[in-house]
Amino acid sequence: MKLCMIGNRGGHDKHVWDALPHLPHVQVVGIAAGAPEDDVTPWLRRCDALGFTPEVFDDYRQMLDRLQPDIVTVCGPFELHAEMSVEALRRGIHVFCEKPVALTFEQLAQVHDVYAEAKTQFPGLHLATIMNLRYDPAFYTAWRAVRDGAIGTVRLINAQKSYRLGRRDAYYRDRATYGGTIPWIGVHAFDWIAWFSAQTFTSVYAAHSTQYNQDNGDMEVSALCHFTLTGEVFASASLDYLRPPTSPTHGDDRVRVMGTDGAIEVRGGQAYLIDAKTEGEAALPVACDRQIFQDFVDHIEGKTTALLTADDVFAVTEACLLARQSADEGRMMSFAS
Amino acid sequence: MKLCMIGNRGGHDKHVWDALPHLPHVQVVGIAAGAPEDDVTPWLRRCDALGFTPEVFDDYRQMLDRLQPDIVTVCGPFELHAEMSVEALRRGIHVFCEKPVALTFEQLAQVHDVYAEAKTQFPGLHLATIMNLRYDPAFYTAWRAVRDGAIGTVRLINAQKSYRLGRRDAYYRDRATYGGTIPWIGVHAFDWIAWFSAQTFTSVYAAHSTQYNQDNGDMEVSALCHFTLTGEVFASASLDYLRPPTSPTHGDDRVRVMGTDGAIEVRGGQAYLIDAKTEGEAALPVACDRQIFQDFVDHIEGKTTALLTADDVFAVTEACLLARQSADEGRMMSFAS
Numbered sequence: 001m002k003l004c005m006i007g008n009r010g011g012h013d014k015h016v017w018d019a020l021p022h023l024p025h026v027q028v029v030g031i032a033a034g035a036p037e038d039d040v041t042p043w044l045r046r047c048d049a050l051g052f053t054p055e056v057f058d059d060y061r062q063m064l065d066r067l068q069p070d071i072v073t074v075c076g077p078f079e080l081h082a083e084m085s086v087e088a089l090r091r092g093i094h095v096f097c098e099k100p101v102a103l104t105f106e107q108l109a110q111v112h113d114v115y116a117e118a119k120t121q122f123p124g125l126h127l128a129t130i131m132n133l134r135y136d137p138a139f140y141t142a143w144r145a146v147r148d149g150a151i152g153t154v155r156l157i158n159a160q161k162s163y164r165l166g167r168r169d170a171y172y173r174d175r176a177t178y179g180g181t182i183p184w185i186g187v188h189a190f191d192w193i194a195w196f197s198a199q200t201f202t203s204v205y206a207a208h209s210t211q212y213n214q215d216n217g218d219m220e221v222s223a224l225c226h227f228t229l230t231g232e233v234f235a236s237a238s239l240d241y242l243r244p245p246t247s248p249t250h251g252d253d254r255v256r257v258m259g260t261d262g263a264i265e266v267r268g269g270q271a272y273l274i275d276a277k278t279e280g281e282a283a284l285p286v287a288c289d290r291q292i293f294q295d296f297v298d299h300i301e302g303k304t305t306a307l308l309t310a311d312d313v314f315a316v317t318e319a320c321l322l323a324r325q326s327a328d329e330g331r332m333m334s335f336a337s
Numbered sequence: 338m339k340l341c342m343i344g345n346r347g348g349h350d351k352h353v354w355d356a357l358p359h360l361p362h363v364q365v366v367g368i369a370a371g372a373p374e375d376d377v378t379p380w381l382r383r384c385d386a387l388g389f390t391p392e393v394f395d396d397y398r399q400m401l402d403r404l405q406p407d408i409v410t411v412c413g414p415f416e417l418h419a420e421m422s423v424e425a426l427r428r429g430i431h432v433f434c435e436k437p438v439a440l441t442f443e444q445l446a447q448v449h450d451v452y453a454e455a456k457t458q459f460p461g462l463h464l465a466t467i468m469n470l471r472y473d474p475a476f477y478t479a480w481r482a483v484r485d486g487a488i489g490t491v492r493l494i495n496a497q498k499s500y501r502l503g504r505r506d507a508y509y510r511d512r513a514t515y516g517g518t519i520p521w522i523g524v525h526a527f528d529w530i531a532w533f534s535a536q537t538f539t540s541v542y543a544a545h546s547t548q549y550n551q552d553n554g555d556m557e558v559s560a561l562c563h564f565t566l567t568g569e570v571f572a573s574a575s576l577d578y579l580r581p582p583t584s585p586t587h588g589d590d591r592v593r594v595m596g597t598d599g600a601i602e603v604r605g606g607q608a609y610l611i612d613a614k615t616e617g618e619a620a621l622p623v624a625c626d627r628q629i630f631q632d633f634v635d636h637i638e639g640k641t642t643a644l645l646t647a648d649d650v651f652a653v654t655e656a657c658l659l660a661r662q663s664a665d666e667g668r669m670m671s672f673a674s
Contacts, residue, residue, distance in 0.1 A: 153549065155548070155558075156575060158495065158497065158575050160495065160593075205542035205563055207563070209569035209571070211492070211568070212490065212597045221492075222492045222595070224493065224571035224573055226542055226563040226573070228544050231548070234544045234546070234559060234561035235561070236495070236561055236563070236575060238493060238495050238593075240493055240595055242493070242597060243611075244598070244611065245613065246613045246614075246616075247611070256575075259579070260579060263580075274580075275581055279583075279585060280585055330540075332542060332668060
């Protein structure tokens with residue numbers, strides 16, 4: 001299989017590089033910078049180490065046309081995710097894109113419509129974003145336990161993403177190029193909410209603030225989102241960049257899923273079950289035998305159904321954009337779908 | 338000081354009985370059932386053990402008029418808290434009331450106005466509700482650390498009240514006599530939010546559900562509230578009665594307070610500090626040298642300023658009622674004050 005890569009922003013192309021040694025039939029044949037100022041040298045070094053000799057392009061469209069890859073990874077400037085994905089999907093190329101796939105409702109509608117249209121011509125066409133935390137051992141273990149009925153019916157979810165701010169590239173300071181903290185961080189939390197509940201979002205109320213953002217322009221450093229899902233399931237997502245710089249890990253990712261028969265919690269990379277049979281809480285042995293990019297390739301090849309589908313991408317991206325709008329406008333927003 | 342007690346519902350009169358051995362100058366002189374069906378026998382036994390020989394009344398108003406107590410505790414039917422408090426305040430009697438002090442906006446306005454009016458005649462008049470968790474060692478320790486600047490400026494609060502459902506008296510099944518889960522459980526979480534943030538509520542969006550309430554009528558067993566406070570501080574309160582019946586404790590009370598310089602968390606009766614100086618999280622030694630009813634009496638006597646003021650009672654009760662209305666009507670509510 002031929003793989004082309006566009007852009008290397010966001011840091012999540014890591015998941016592709018991690019998988020490639022285990023996918024000998026997937027070859028990196030082309031690389032294009034996402035923007036003229038982006039440096040592809042580190043990628044060429046990685047390719048060299050893996051025995052690939054990709055062609056380097058200035059224009060990613062030329063790359064897609066000339067090399068006709070099976071798969072393209074899209075990690076360009078955030079505001080170009082949608083455009084780059086659309087260009088690939090139109091050509092029948094499977095897309096593995098940094099999240100979120102769109103920063104505006106118009107972009108989201110375009111990706112959605114182009115994907116639906118392209119599927120009529122290329123029925124197996126796949127689109128996923130790098131919502132890698134589904135493949136985190138603790139979250140995956142927790143999700144499997146919930147899916148297997150460990151806590152009964154899910155009623156309430158509390159999710160947390162707490163990050164160190166650190167030094168960030170200039171494009172994080174501008175809403176037009178960053179998209180906002182609700183889409184950028186929240187996407188993972190919203191994905192857990194949809195995934196663990198197996199319900200559909202119906203409304204969201206959210207708030208965000210740029211106060212104390214240490215001269216990072218438009219960048220919000222605290223946010224809180226309140227979702228209602230079908231079945232009267234409620235979910236909160238608390239998002240911040242306030243974690244002390246000396247914290248031992250970048251993110252303090254947590255979720256608490258409360259069901260009719262107990263609760264599952266993920267915190268500190270562990271998963272805990274609280275049910276009628278446990279005294280206090282029981283730590284579950286955590287593991288995940290799937291890797292996000294391998295899962296993507298296996299799905300394309302018909303070997304499995306990936307954890308992440310294009311429908312998940314659309315639902316969670318809509319959640320990002322509606323939550324951001326709610327926070328901007330200070331009012332509750334209903335989901336269209 | 339003469340103490341009269343009205344009603345023994347809710348179980349929180351416990352805090353009065355706990356304090357009385359340490360307050361030899363406070364004497365229980367009168368007892369009135371909150372409702373004809375309530376049994377005061379257990380109280381008489383407690384009085385006997387403490388050497389009190391209170392008079393027992395059918396009509397609490399007669400008790401107040403005849404005995405002219407300094408203090409009255411109000412633990413009557415929830416829907417009579419406001420009326421009973423108002424009758425006492427009008428007579429210049431200090432009121433220590435089960436929370437929340439009102440189940441409707443009309444009741445709250447009446448308590449507020451009568452208290453304000455009575456204060457002109459009895460300047461030291463005190464009103465508090467039994468928001469006992471301020472005096473819990475872990476929460477009190479966390480609050481002191483926050484107040485002393487341990488985490489900088491508070492930006493985000495996530496509170497949790499998770500209860501076992503258990504068997505409950507019939508009045509929990511009816512909104513008119515119970516008030517709803519948001520007021521009954523939420524009041525504590527909302528109190529933490531106001532107390533830890535030292536900000537003022539500006540708006541709330543909330544949701545609640547009676548699904549899976551095991552035939553408990555109107556009683557909601559899951560709820561989620563989203564507050565915005567002054568200074569763009571945001572706070573969530575997750576409330577449920579879904580904790581497994583076998584859980585080692587009744588409630589799983591938690592709060593996470595995220596500030597500009599770190600976070601404080603309370604869970605499992607412990608308080609944890611995460612700041613730039615700690616590797617991971619540091620458990621704080623927890624203690625509270627104050628007791629809620631003693632603090633109330635000391636405040637009346639001018640020996641201290643109680644942790645809980647009447648203004649706190651009004652602000653948090655308004656939060657309860659507006660959050661419940663938000664959940665009932667599915668829309669964001671703004672605070673009047």
